[in-house]
Amino acid sequence: MHDLKEIRKDFSTFEEALKKRLVNIDLNILKDLDIQNRDLIQKKELLEKEKKDISKSKDKSLFAKSKEISRSIDKLYEKQKKIRSDLEKILSNIPNTPHVDVPIGKNDNDNVEVTRSGEIPEFDFKPMSHYEIGEKLDMLDFDLATKTTGSRFVFVKKKLALLERAISNFMLDIHITKNGYEEISPPLLASENSMFGTGQLPKFENDQFEVKLDEGGERKFLIPTAEVILTNIVKDRIIGLNLLPMRFVASTPCFRKEAGSYGKDTKGMIRQHQFYKVEMVSIVEQTKCMEELERMTNCATGILDLLELPYRKVILCSGDMGFSAEKTYDIEVWLPSENKYREISSCSSCGTFQAVRMKTRYKNQKKETLFPGTLNGSGLAIGRTLIAVMENYQQKDGSIRIPKVLRPYMNNLEKISVN
RNA sequence: GGAGAGGUGGCCGAGUGGUUGAAGGCGCACGCUUGGAAAGCGUGUAAAGGGGAAACCCUUUCAUGGGUUCGAAUCCCAUUCUCUCCGCCA
Numbered sequence: 001m002h003d004l005k006e007i008r009k010d011f012s013t014f015e016e017a018l019k020k021r022l023v024n025i026d027l028n029i030l031k032d033l034d035i036q037n038r039d040l041i042q043k044k045e046l047l048e049k050e051k052k053d054i055s056k057s058k059d060k061s062l063f064a065k066s067k068e069i070s071r072s073i074d075k076l077y078e079k080q081k082k083i084r085s086d087l088e089k090i091l092s093n094i095p096n097t098p099h100v101d102v103p104i105g106k107n108d109n110d111n112v113e114v115t116r117s118g119e120i121p122e123f124d125f126k127p128m129s130h131y132e133i134g135e136k137l138d139m140l141d142f143d144l145a146t147k148t149t150g151s152r153f154v155f156v157k158k159k160l161a162l163l164e165r166a167i168s169n170f171m172l173d174i175h176i177t178k179n180g181y182e183e184i185s186p187p188l189l190a191s192e193n194s195m196f197g198t199g200q201l202p203k204f205e206n207d208q209f210e211v212k213l214d215e216g217g218e219r220k221f222l223i224p225t226a227e228v229i230l231t232n233i234v235k236d237r238i239i240g241l242n243l244l245p246m247r248f249v250a251s252t253p254c255f256r257k258e259a260g261s262y263g264k265d266t267k268g269m270i271r272q273h274q275f276y277k278v279e280m281v282s283i284v285e286q287t288k289c290m291e292e293l294e295r296m297t298n299c300a301t302g303i304l305d306l307l308e309l310p311y312r313k314v315i316l317c318s319g320d321m322g323f324s325a326e327k328t329y330d331i332e333v334w335l336p337s338e339n340k341y342r343e344i345s346s347c348s349s350c351g352t353f354q355a356v357r358m359k360t361r362y363k364n365q366k367k368e369t370l371f372p373g374t375l376n377g378s379g380l381a382i383g384r385t386l387i388a389v390m391e392n393y394q395q396k397d398g399s400i401r402i403p404k405v406l407r408p409y410m411n412n413l414e415k416i417s418v419n
Numbered sequence: 420g421g422a423g424a425g426g427u428g429g430c431c432g433a434g435u436g437g438u439u440g441a442a443g444g445c446g447c448a449c450g451c452u453u454g455g456a457a458a459g460c461g462u463g464u465a466a467a468g469g470g471g472a473a474a475c476c477c478u479u480u481c482a483u484g485g486g487u488u489c490g491a492a493u494c495c496c497a498u499u500c501u502c503u504c505c506g507c508c509a
Contacts, residue, residue, distance in 0.1 A: 005468095041469055045478045052478085055490040058437075063489035070489090218499080238429060238466080240447075361466090363429085367448075369466075 001091055001357040003371070004034060017097035020104050020318040025094055033087045040080040047073050092196070093203055096353040098318040099290075099327040105317025111330070112317065117301065118310030120334050125396045129337035130387040131268035134160060136398050137418055140269065151266075152258065152273040159416040160386070163402070164276065166409035167385050168251045171278040171303055175379055179299045181249035181280055186229040188252060192219040194232040197358035199324035199350075200224060206259045209273075222255035226279035227376040231354060234283050238369065239362040245292065246283040249379065251276060269383050270342065276382035280347075282375040285364065289349040289373035290327070297329045300345045300379045306405045309388050310334040312341050326351040331380070333388040344384045347377030 007014045007030075015027050047069050054066040098104075103112050134140025139160035145153035156164050175181040189211055195201040200208060200221075209222040223229055230248045239246075254277050258264075265271035280299060284292045297313065304311045316328040325348035332341035352371035355361070362372045393401040399417035402410060 038469065041478085045469065048478055051489085056438075058489080060489075066489045240429065242447085359467095363447090367464080 001353060002094060002097075003352070003356055004087070004091065008034060014097065018094065020098050020102075021095055021321070022106065022319045023095060025090075030087070030090055033083055033090070037080060037083045037087060040076055040083065044073055044076040044080060047076070092357070095323045096321075096326050096350060098321065099349070099351070101290075101315070102321070102327050103315065103317045104319075106319040107317075108320050110317035111314045111320055114313045114315055114329070116310075116312040117305065118308065118334070120310045121336060121392050123336065123394075123396075127336035127391060127394060128398070129268060130335075130390040132337075133390050133394055133398060133400065137400075137416065139416075142268075150273075152271065154269045154272060156386075159410075159413070160390075162410055162413075163389065163400075163406070163416065164382060164386050166406045167389070168276060168278060168382050169409050170406055171379060171382070171385075172249060172251050174303060174306070175249040175278070175280060175299060179247075179249075179280075179302070181247045181299075184230060184233075184248050184250045186226060186250050186252065188223055188229075188255075189220045190223050190228045190232065192221070194228055194235065195221050197232050197235050198228045198354050199322075199357065200228060203323060207257050209255045209257060223252065224256045225254050225277060225376075225378075226250040226252040227281060230279060230281035231283075231374050231376060232358060233281075234355075234360045234372070234374075235358040237360055239283070239360070239372065241285075241363055241365065244283065244285055244362060244372065245288070248281045249278065251278045251382070253277075269387060272383065275384075278379050278382060280375075280377050280379045283360070284373045284375065285362065286352050286355075286370055286373045289351055289375065292373070292375050293327060293329070293347060293349040296375055296377045296379075297331070297347045300331055300347055300377055303380055303385075304331065304333060304344070307385070307389065307403045309385075309392055309403075311344070322346075322348060324348070324350045324353050326353065333384065334392065335388060336391045336394075342384065343381075344388060345378040345380045348375065350374045350376070 002014070011027060011031060018025060018027075051066050051069045051073070054062045054069075103110065105111065128136075131140055131142065134156075135142075137158075137160065139157045141155040141157060142153075144155045172183060176183050192201060195208065208224060211220045211222055213220055229252075230250055233248065234246065253274055255274050258271055258273065261271060269275070280296055282292050282296060301311065301313065311331055311333045314330045314332060316325075316330055321328050328346060328348040330343050331345040331347070333344040334340075335342050351373055354374045355371035360372060360374075361369045364370055389403060389406075390400050393403065395401060395415075397417070399415050401415050402413055407413060
């Protein structure tokens with residue numbers, strides 16, 4: 001969410017920045033409400049002062065008047081409350097503005113490749129897709145998932161399940177021991193308020209799985225990414241400078257409705273309602289976002305380097321970024337069966353956008369209270385890493401070689417084949 | 420599910436109708452002390468909103484929302500969250 005005070009300073013610049021995101025929002029309404037709001041606040045405060053003075057004076061002859069003032073204040077307050085909630089409604093639906101580094105564009109066609117890395121494997125046979133490999137090995141079972149649950153779920157079985165677990169543990173270990181992240185095993189449900197904090201709500205409710213706890217309390221949602229729960233660790237808090245930067249990592253299941261992607265990636269486990277992901281989150285001083293974004297992206301690509309998988313790094317254009325992001329790098333891994341790169345990680349700086357929503361602040365050196373920057377990135381999507389390993393390491397006989405770094409996590413298994 | 424207790428500043432914790440934004444402690448910052456550190460001593464240290472070029476001023480805030488009152492952290496009601504005990508269960 002944008003800080004109204006900041007927007008107010010320069011409406012036109014803000015409007016320009018928003019245009020880059022191709023959103024159509026009439027800022028005149030916002031401007032107008034803001035003026036009305038402040039006007040009402042001033043009137044109300046004037047009356048409050050008067051009332052306060054009477055109460056302090058303890059002059060009985062003025063008590064009746066004080067009561068009258070109370071009624072006027074109530075009226076003003078009702079009006080102001082309505083306007084403020086209108087303001088907040090508008091503000092909470094405005095996406096973050098793009099950082100100056102971000103290329104202007106409409107959609108993923110306008111994203112810009114930054115680097116490529118790794119060798120694209122060559123096969124002397126036609127490489128199979130991960131689901132062909134998996135089904136032949138009887139280690140991926142989509143039909144079974146359809147039977148027990150429904151579409152867009154999968155059973156991963158036997159050695160492939162072990163491989164999936166190995167990938168998760170391997171990534172976590174690297175981030176914890178080499179990259180300075182604190183390991184967290186978080187709740188998989190998030191409150192409505194937490195979902196608001198990171199920007200999933202109110203705008204993207206259709207993508208979320210809501211869970212009924214029949215408590216009558218606050219609504220709860222299955223996390224679409226651990227970003228939600230890890231970032232909200234600092235919700236409603238003022239953080240001491242000595243605690244920054246904070247870096248958290250968790251490996252969790254993620255749940256998404258994938259509304260609006262009907263017909264997309266229906267085959268295989270590229271796009272599921274449930275998938276595992278290792279997620280990194282950083283909370284940093286607001287001046288250090290770009291620095292941290294580079295660092296975090298390197299943590300993600302570092303995993304692919306170790307797994308010896310070919311990938312490229314892409315910077316998303318203004319029109320393709322997520323709601324809360326100010327700058328995003330996607331990392332795309334090579335998938336032989338599709339003969340193209342597919343997203344395996346997305347690292348974003350949200351600037352102060354989420355901090356404002358979460359009411360997270362920190363004290364800087366000058367003891368000023370400021371909103372920190374928040375960043376999140378996959379390090380990496382586990383399901384898609386599994387796919388990438390299967391496809392890039394596949395052998396003519398339908399077996400899969402195991403990347404060297406994963407073998408210690410799999411009893412030194414070198415190859416997955418039938419039986 | 421049954422019974423009870425409680426939500427106060429960055430944190431802990433006093434405070435039961437009138438300068439209480441709120442004692443005390445911890446933490447933090449600065450200064451003194453020291454060869455340097457620790458300890459010790461001294462000083463300072465809430466947030467949000469509004470106004471102002473600024474100094475600064477004003478309003479609000481003791482879980483949330485209502486109520487009583489000229490006046491509420493303090494009294495009443497509702498909601499919510501947390502903790503303890505019992506039951507149930509991984």
